[in-house]
Amino acid sequence: MKLYFSHPSSFIDKNTRIGKGTKIWHFSHISKDAVIGSNCILGQNVFIGEKVKIGNNVKIQNNVSVFQGVEIEDDVFLGPSCVLTNVKNPRSEFPANEKYTKTIIKKGSTIGANATIVCGITIGTYAFVGAGSVVTENIPPYVLVYGNPARQHGWVNKMGKKIQKKLRER
Numbered sequence: 001m002k003l004y005f006s007h008p009s010s011f012i013d014k015n016t017r018i019g020k021g022t023k024i025w026h027f028s029h030i031s032k033d034a035v036i037g038s039n040c041i042l043g044q045n046v047f048i049g050e051k052v053k054i055g056n057n058v059k060i061q062n063n064v065s066v067f068q069g070v071e072i073e074d075d076v077f078l079g080p081s082c083v084l085t086n087v088k089n090p091r092s093e094f095p096a097n098e099k100y101t102k103t104i105i106k107k108g109s110t111i112g113a114n115a116t117i118v119c120g121i122t123i124g125t126y127a128f129v130g131a132g133s134v135v136t137e138n139i140p141p142y143v144l145v146y147g148n149p150a151r152q153h154g155w156v157n158k159m160g161k162k163i164q165k166k167l168r169e170r
Contacts, residue, residue, distance in 0.1 A: 019056065037074065049086075055107070069100030069119065076105050079113035079131065086119045106141070110160055115150075128156045 004022040006012055012030045019038030024030065028046040036048065037056035047065040048054070054066070055074035062080045066072065069086035078084075086100040101119040105111065109123045112131035123129065127139045130146025130153075139145055144154040144162060157163050 031068075043080070061113070067100070068098075070103045070105070072105045073107040075108045077110045078105075079111055079115065081114050082111045083114075083116040084119075085117065088119060108158065109139075112146075126156065126158050126160075128160055 003020040004018045004024065006024040007026045009026045010024045010028040012024070013032040015032045016030050017035045018030070019036060019040065021039040022036055024042045026044040028042050028044065030036065030048045031050040033051045034048045036054045037058065039056055040054060040058045042060045043062040045063045046060050049066060049068040051068050052066050052070055054072045055076065057074055058072055058076045060066065060078045064078050064082055066084055067086040070084050084103060086103065087096045088101050090096065103117060103119045104122045106123055106125040106127070108126040109128065111117065111123070111129045112133065114131055115129050115133045115135065117123065117135045121135055122138045123135070124139050124141035124143060126142050128144045129135055129139065129150060130144070133146045133150040134148040135145065135150045142155050142157070143152050144156050145152050155163050
């Protein structure tokens with residue numbers, strides 16, 4: 001018995017694990033060996049690559065691709081059309097063939113709409129990446145970043161609200 005919902009237009013490969021209460025919407029594709037936790041929501045046109053691990057209560061908005069090599073912990077929010085990469089130096093002539101660079105998005109963090117996360121990055125627990133940002137470095141826990149390239153502009157609390165905390169000199 002299936003304990004999750006998937007829209008009839010979505011495609012789910014064999015050998016996937018999808019947790020109870022998860023919802024997978026229109027035109028989405030879940031690749032083989034992917035693991036998706038409980039109570040997740042995957043919007044329209046979401047692609048989940050092979051061997052991707054997604055925690056519980058993760059919200060992935062429309063038009064997001066989560067490629068092999070990306071790991072997402074519990075309670076993460078991925079905004080519409082954000083981009084997650086998995087190859088440092090992509091070349092058509094020299095394919096990576098499973099040599100993916102690991103990217104980790106820690107518990108409770110938020111990635112804003114249209115943000116790009118370059119592979120090999122760790123986004124810290126409850127960090128907040130503003131819309132349209134290009135993240136090229138690790139983001140510490142509870143840090144607010146935005147811009148291109150993304151730079152620290154403050155701190156956020158567990159709920160994602162900006163808090164007053166003196167920034168350390170870099």
